[in-house]
Amino acid sequence: MLDGTQIRTLENFWQAIGEAINGPGGYFGRNLDAFADCLSGGFGTPDDDDYIIEWRDHQISREYLGHPETARQLEILLSRCHPTNRPSFSARLAAARSGQGETVFDWLVEIFEDRAPGVLRLQ
Numbered sequence: 389m390l391d392g393t394q395i396r397t398l399e400n401f402w403q404a405i406g407e408a409i410n411g412p413g414g415y416f417g418r419n420l421d422a423f424a425d426c427l428s429g430g431f432g433t434p435d436d437d438d439y440i441i442e443w444r445d446h447q448i449s450r451e452y453l454g455h456p457e458t459a460r461q462l463e464i465l466l467s468r469c470h471p472t473n474r475p476s477f478s479a480r481l482a483a484a485r486s487g488q489g490e491t492v493f494d495w496l497v498e499i500f501e502d503r504a505p506g507v508l509r510l511q
Contacts, residue, residue, distance in 0.1 A: 389408060389441070389442045389443075389444060390404050390405065390408055390441060390442065390443040390444065390446075390449075391404065391444055391445065392443055392444055392445030392446045392447070392448045392449035392450075393445050393448050395448075395449040395452065395453070396449075396452040396453075396457075397452070397453075397457060397460075398453065398457065398461055398492050401449075401453070401492075401496065402416075402417060402418045402423075405417070405423070405441075408441060409426075409441075420495060420499065423496075423499055424499050424502070424503050427499065427500065427503035427504040427507070428503050428504075439507065440507060440508075440509055441500075441507055441508050441509065442509045442511050443508060443509065443510050443511060444511045445511070446510040446511060449493060450491075450493045453491055453492040453493035453496070454491050454492075454493065455484045455485070455487045455488075455489075455491055456484075457491070457492050458484040458489070458490070458491045458492045459481060459484040459485050461492055462477055462480055462481040462484055463481060465477055466478065466481060497510075
């Protein structure tokens with residue numbers, strides 16, 4: 389179970405999902421690619437293939453993981469990305485700063501849906 393009242397940043401999400409799946413201090417990805425890999429199986433997923441992750445109070449997380457947090461994350465990614473990717477990240481950053489485009493919350497939900505359909509339950 390994920391407590392949406394405690395997930396205010398992407399870093400909070402990494403900690404919460406790690407602990408929800410693998411207990412205190414548990415790991416279940418610390419970036420979007422690693423998270424997607426973990427959801428695909430073999431990297432700490434529960435042995436039971438029918439596991440469910442409840443994200444309670446997800447609307448609170450949705451607000452915190454909105455455009456301001458997305459802009460913050462894109463700034464981090466922009467500082468690390470390959471020069472050929474900078475125009476794309478800059479455009480996404482500009483959109484996030486103006487309250488447009490996908491948010492961090494959207495990214496996470498999309499990864500759940502792509503890699504582990506039916507696992508996420510938004511409460």
